[in-house]
Amino acid sequence: MQMSAYNQEQIEAIGLTRNHLGTRSSSELASLRRRIRNYLQFRKDTARFLQYHFSEVCTHKCYQDRHSACCGREGITTFFADVVINALVSSDEEIDRIVQVLQVPNVGLKCVYLGESGCLWKVKPIVCEMFLCKDASKTVFDKAPNAGRRWQRLRWREKRYTWPDRPVLFDDLETVFIRAGYASNLMYFHNSPGLLKVKSQAMRNGKLGLSKPRK
Numbered sequence: 034m035q036m037s038a039y040n041q042e043q044i045e046a047i048g049l050t051r052n053h054l055g056t057r058s059s060s061e062l063a064s065l066r067r068r069i070r071n072y073l074q075f076r077k078d079t080a081r082f083l084q085y086h087f088s089e090v091c092t093h094k095c096y097q098d099r100h101s102a103c104c105g106r107e108g109i110t111t112f113f114a115d116v117v118i119n120a121l122v123s124s125d126e127e128i129d130r131i132v133q134v135l136q137v138p139n140v141g142l143k144c145v146y147l148g149e150s151g152c153l154w155k156v157k158p159i160v161c162e163m164f165l166c167k168d169a170s171k172t173v174f175d176k177a178p179n180a181g182r183r184w185q186r187l188r189w190r191e192k193r194y195t196w197p198d199r200p201v202l203f204d205d206l207e208t209v210f211i212r213a214g215y216a217s218n219l220m221y222f223h224n225s226p227g228l229l230k231v232k233s234q235a236m237r238n239g240k241l242g243l244s245k246p247r248k
């Protein structure tokens with residue numbers, strides 16, 4: 034069976050990320066890791082919040098053998114920056130494992146990245162992290178409105194990294210790779226009409242300049 038277009042573009046993005054990171058000096062890699070440090074803190078805070086408020090309701094509603102219905106979809110959206118961030122915090126073996134599952138046709142109706150012990154990504158894609166179904170949100174936030182307000186604050190924090198009406202990490206990381214001569218279909222901050230519109234609007238408003246991304 035032929036590899037799906039989705040698996041193909043995921044493999045390409047992982048491959049070129051590895052290629053580029055493999056040619057960087059240790060000080061350049063350290064600089065990139067510093068660049069994602071605040072984002073990783075945001076992800077830790079979000080994971081802690083979800084664990085505290087949602088693990089019970091998600092276990093009750095969905096988990097069977099540690100597989101959540103959230104991961105029962107094929108072709109989850111991954112941004113190029115998701116791939117870069119995950120590569121920066123993963124071992125070679127962890128990335129090899131991801132590449133292996135992408136090379137096998139996905140015959141099930143679940144996400145290709147769902148392994149026996151859960152998601153194979155060390156830092157899962159941001160779309161997955163920030164998804165809460167209506168049922169679970171209602172159950173939790175109706176009982177604890179304060180948790181709802183905290184969730185809104187986390188969503189605002191997410192935008193600081195992913196919503197390009199100002200310079201954001203996810204756009205910046207793509208730019209680093211584009212300037213090094215790479216291109217990927219996952220570079221949505223440089224090829225999605227919707228995100229390009231947000232950026233050009235921000236440029237017109239003077240919120241987004243043409244400043245050089247940090248390496």
Ligand code: SF4
Pocket residue numbers: 090091094095096101102103164165166167168169
């Ligand atoms: S957020 Fe909803 S769909 Fe996802 S695991 Fe929790 S209950 Fe299930």
Ligand code: SF4
Pocket residue numbers: 103104105106109144145146147148151152153154157158161
């Ligand atoms: S990438 Fe991971 S968290 Fe996201 S849907 Fe797939 S298995 Fe689930």
